Amino acid sequence: MTVCMAPCPIVFDLDGTLIDSAPDIHACVNAVLRQHDHPALTLQQVRSFIGGGVDILWQKIIHALGLPADSQRDLVASFMARYHAATALTRLFPGVTDALGVLADRGHPLGICTNKPLVPTRAILDHFGIASVFSCIVGGDSLPEKKPDPAPLRLAFEQLGADPRSPQGLYVGDSEFDASCAAAVPVPFLIYSRGYRQTPLEKLTWQAQFDDFTALPDLVEAGAPA
Numbered sequence: 001m002t003v004c005m006a007p008c009p010i011v012f013d014l015d016g017t018l019i020d021s022a023p024d025i026h027a028c029v030n031a032v033l034r035q036h037d038h039p040a041l042t043l044q045q046v047r048s049f050i051g052g053g054v055d056i057l058w059q060k061i062i063h064a065l066g067l068p069a070d071s072q073r074d075l076v077a078s079f080m081a082r083y084h085a086a087t088a089l090t091r092l093f094p095g096v097t098d099a100l101g102v103l104a105d106r107g108h109p110l111g112i113c114t115n116k117p118l119v120p121t122r123a124i125l126d127h128f129g130i131a132s133v134f135s136c137i138v139g140g141d142s143l144p145e146k147k148p149d150p151a152p153l154r155l156a157f158e159q160l161g162a163d164p165r166s167p168q169g170l171y172v173g174d175s176e177f178d179a180s181c182a183a184a185v186p187v188p189f190l191i192y193s194r195g196y197r198q199t200p201l202e203k204l205t206w207q208a209q210f211d212d213f214t215a216l217p218d219l220v221e222a223g224a225p226a
């Protein structure tokens, strides 16, 4: 099945797809927990809580540690103060910069649709020098709705010049939130299998999967089996 023939718009998720940001998010989470006299979490725990945005991250932390639900507001406020510039421990996944360059050179309009808030999203894209490759950036606080609601991804495609309700494009992501969001738009979904997904690949809906960004440009151009 052909996934994308012409230079169609391609929208990317961020955390767990283009960047391995879990170490920075983990460090910020534990600094906040320490500040509020709560026990620390492991990197693996925090990684498994990423994907739904900051509020869901903290709902899961509060649940895991048995903290009072009404502590969320203060914890999120402390977290956001640190999260805005958390770049030191984050890495691009291998091959990302080259793959984005190839796709941009081939004429694909590129965008970001992430549940990460806009300020840390822009900070991390600037940190890695890749902000200018994206013609649109939709963050977790750009709209009232977050993925898996289709609204943010539709907005990204609209900003890239596509029909938001039936975009001739692709979404590239790593998580359950991304798979459900792409299906709701609807738009074909390419899943990066080394991200933060908690569900087996075969239980999610996707048109193609890849574990190496060097393979992405050819996957986009040549198509892939569904």
Ligand SMILES: O=C(O)COP(=O)(O)O
Pocket (backbone or CB within 6 Å): 013, 014, 015, 016, 049, 050, 051, 052, 053, 054, 057, 113, 114, 115, 116, 117, 175
């Ligand atoms: O911030 C999150 O929880 C998830 O961000 P993502 O949508 O880029 O994966």
Ligand SMILES: [Mg+2]
Pocket (backbone or CB within 6 Å): 013, 014, 015, 016, 017, 051, 173, 174, 175, 195, 196
């Ligand atoms: Mg993600």
